Amino acid sequence: MNRPVKFLIIRFSSIGDIVLTTPVIRCLKEQYPNAEVHFVVKKKFRQVVEHNPYIDQLHLLDNNLKELVATFKNEHFDYIIDLHKTLRSYLLRFRLRRPTLTFRKLSVEKLIMNRFHVDFLPKGIHIVERNLKSVEPLGVKNDHKPVDYFISPEEEVPLSELPVxxxxxxxxxxxxxxxFTKKLPAEKIINICRTIDKPIILLGGPxxxxxAKIVAEACDEKIYDACGKYSLNQSVSLLKSARSVIAHDTGLMHISGAFNKPIVSVWGGTSAEHFGVWPYLNTRQVIAEVKGxxxxxxxxxxxxACPQKHFKCMREQDEDLIAGSAVSMFNETSLTE
Known part of the structure; x- marks a missing residue:
């Protein structure tokens, strides 16, 4: 019997970025013979991948790289796949001295786009595709499936626990x-919620x-405030059960792609073109972004804070577009389910 080929995939943070590596994990496990996949992530983000069936062993970084190196030296990895490319991941690779595959981070191109607003980033190439290119030398191909997110049955929130x-x-x-520059002002959120004639659950952390309290108090009983009341994976359960989603550029936005949720993604200081929901061609998505x-x-x-002090990218968002699209998607989903 052939021995396992051991891979260590590095992605320490954050929620959305970790989720965007999951096609690499899946494709490697499914396509490479005898692949044994190890994944290392910061301890505080373990929920994101702890139930992923394509990961054979999960390792946690708790601010002690030396201890992690000592553990990994006993693993004798065949390959390291660095999907983070930071100083810390470089130091880990340097200490282990194993063959390494990585991706194009495009740091210079991103700097030019953000500083001078000249876009040299590859057109139509999503970060998921750049991640997957890291394993092309191994013969691993893009399977054109969504990102993955798995939660345990115990983390599922029953609909019966929600308001009637x-x-x-x-x-x-x-x-x-x-x-700050990723989030709509509270008054814009209130106006959007008032326009939507459907029940709404607010999702977020503590x-x-x-x-969330301000929004809930300004609206009627159609608002259920779940912010800070559930774990990350319980919040994912509520996202999974939604008819439609409105989301800023955040982890739950990317997770929505795992469940093919129809989504209105709202963009402020960051760009939807290169970092939007994957798979952006298969997911029903309306991109709310102030043009020009x-x-x-x-x-x-x-x-x-807004570098220009005006915060037009969020203050000038089209509330009717966001609310109307969410309602339209809600009605379409109700008819098809």
């Missing part, structure tokens, strides 16, 4: 976002609870 109004269908509104701004995009990952 929401048990027959709802719009999931992901109001969170890691940075850091979004204050805004000379300052857009201003960053890859979002900023704590």
């Amino acid at each position: 109004l929401h048990q027959k269908g709802y719009v999931a509104f992901v109001i969170g976002g890691q940075h 850091e979004d609870a204050a805004v 701004l000379s300052c857009h995009p201003c960053s890859n990952f979002g900023l704590s």
Whole structure:
């Protein structure tokens, strides 16, 4: 019997970026003979991949790279696949001294796009495709399937636990976002929610609870505030059960692609063209983005404040487009399910 070929895939963070590596994990496991797939991620993001059946062994980084190196030296990996390409991942590769495959990070091209608004990034090539190119030398091909996300049965939130109004269908509104320039102002969220004539569940973390409270108080009982009340995977369960989704550029936006959710993705300081939902050709998606701004995009990952002080990329978002698209998708999904 042939011995396993051991792979270590590195992607330490963050939620969305980890999710966008899952096609590599799946394709490698399914297409490479005797592949034994190990994956390393920061401990705080373990929920994102801990139930992934294509991962044979999950390793957690808890700010102690030296300890991780000692563990990995006993594993005798055949290949390292670095899908992060940071100083820390480079140090890990250097210490292990194993054959390494990696992807084009395009840091210079991104810097030019954000600083000078000149786009040298490859047209029509998604980050998922760039990730998959890292394993092409092994004969692994893009299977053109969605990203993966798996949760345990214990993490599924039964619809019967929701308010009665929401048990027959709802719009999931992901109001969170890691940075200010990725998020709609509270008054815009309120206006959109008031326009939607369907039940709505607000999704986000504890850091979004204050805004969620303001939105819920400004609207009626059609709002169910779930921000900070559920774990990440329980929130994913609620996303999975939604008829349609509205989301900022955040982890749950990318996770929606795993379930082929019809989605209105709302873009502020970051760009939908290169970092949108995958598979963007198969998912019903409306991209809400203010066109014609000379300052857009201003960053890859979002900023704590608008560099131009006007925040037009979010303040001028078309509320009727966002609300109307979400309702239209809701009605279409209701008819087909």
